Amino acid sequence: MWKQRLTWLAISGFVAGVSFVAGSSSSRWVQGAPAPAAPETSYQVSNASISTNRAATALGPNFIADAVEKASSGVVSINIEKNAPATRSRENSELPPFLRDFFGNRGGRTPGRQTPERGQGSGFIIDSTGILITNDHVVDGADKVTILLKDGTSLKGKVLGVDPLTDIAVVRIQSDKPLPTVEMGDSARLRPGEWVIALGNPLGFSNTVTAGIVSALNRSSSEIQIAGDKRVDFIQTDAAINPGNSGGPLINIYGEVIGINTAIISGAEGIGFAIPINKAREIAYKLIKDGKVIRPYVGVSMVGLTPEILEQMKEDPDFKLPIPSTAKGVYVREVVKGSPAEKGGVLKGDIIIAVDDKEVLDARAVQDAVGNRKVGDPVAFTLLRDKQTKKLSIRTVELQPTPTE
Structure with a gap:
């Protein structure tokens, strides 16, 4: 296999x-x-x-x-066709600007017609059975994938899985003979x-x-x-x-x-x-x-407490919680409704100072600490709230492709 x-x-x-x-x-x-x-x-x-x-x-x-x-x-060329909704703009305007620029021209449908969108990108083969890696945004939503090898051979491809959070996708090339690979x-x-x-x-x-x-x-x-x-x-x-x-x-x-x-x-x-x-x-x-990446999820929006961030908070009329200028940690901007964080007792305005008893100074540190646990594991959060330290245990759930945020 x-x-x-x-x-x-x-x-x-x-x-x-x-x-x-x-x-x-x-x-x-x-x-x-x-x-x-x-x-x-x-x-x-x-x-x-x-x-x-x-x-x-x-x-x-x-x-x-x-x-x-x-x-x-x-290294291969990847051509895709996608049956987009008839109302979709020819400029593919719902994509972030850097992806519209990077992915190149993608012709959309004229309303009422059945002309598919087309796009092109690159990829590389990692296994001689025909497994290649490319970007998610290259094959996202593709109904037809065609792979063009360096020697001009054209082969069909099938998307095995995509991960939008890292922009990685895996495609299997349909070939009856071994294919050249990269190292x-x-x-x-x-x-x-x-x-x-x-x-x-x-x-x-x-x-x-x-x-x-x-x-x-x-x-x-x-x-x-x-x-x-x-x-x-x-x-x-x-x-x-x-x-x-x-x-x-x-x-x-x-x-x-x-x-x-x-x-x-x-x-x-x-x-x-x-x-x-x-x-x-x-x-x-x-x-x-x-076929997907299984990630643990707790459901908070965070920002690290830098001097610049603290100064911005002081100038924000909607921000009413006093935070000392010497405070260190990760400020909780929002808690997702119904999320493990909300159920576990995390509140907007809390400052996360440690996860599993390890000090955290920025949002990425919290993200990595939670991400290193398995779905369903409890994670220990140490918080600062109203100048008092609190410890909460939050059990992670699986992050869904489009969680309610």
Whole structure:
């Protein structure tokens, strides 16, 4: 079974979350090898062991071309058709602006006609039986998926599962023969300044290669202004990423996939973002196994108490609860009606200072602490309310795809 062949993707635990409401051209020039060949390494990404023998890798002046040659046969173009409602705008205006820009042109229906929407993106094959990873927004709602291999072969695809909170999707290609695959790297080993290469099909130009460096790591969805809460710390790169690159791989100089090209910022140059491959591998395994990602949920909207946030609260006429300027923790902005948090006694205005007896200073810390538990587990919250410390036990439930918020 193809599922059994993918057990190498397994990771332990669930990294999930609490539901929130709410290069210049000269830098490209290289003479000779960019660095000495790295020694042989073996490392663990949770349960999935990845070994990379780099001792024999010769990095010469064409190291980018060598890396591309190694990885490109496993990179595909994805074409989708979607039977959208007849009243849907041709501009697909309900999508966040960065997704409309990034996903490219998607022709909508003229009212009363049956013309399907079409879209295009990229992806890469992770198993020779035909399993590929791409972005959720590439295949979201697709009624027909067509995969185009590098050699021009066109094959049908079927979406196995999607996870909007990380923008990851898994597709199975219908093929009667083994398919070329990419090699996985380890995004936890990335450092700012490392060379990276983006592969994909931007603007309909198939088999396109762009190169740059890792500009920064751990960019949150709020930092890059993505609508909604994405449970990803993005890789920032100056490798050119354009509409149609979405879902394609970001590789290192050894031809290993270390990220999934995902987002651009409208009007920006030299700034693109990718999902770390370790996170993508984790989510992909869950989608293959269960068809969805099972996450624990408690139902609060939160914000970390920074000096700037505290100052804003003081200036907000609707905010009446006094909070000391020295307060630390996570402020509860809203509690979802009927949620475990409400049932467990959490109130708007509480300050979460610890989860399971571990201090928390920002919303992500609370999200991660809850996400590391299993659905149904009790989670201990330590709160500050009216200058008094309270301890509450809240039992998580499964986060639904569209919870009431």
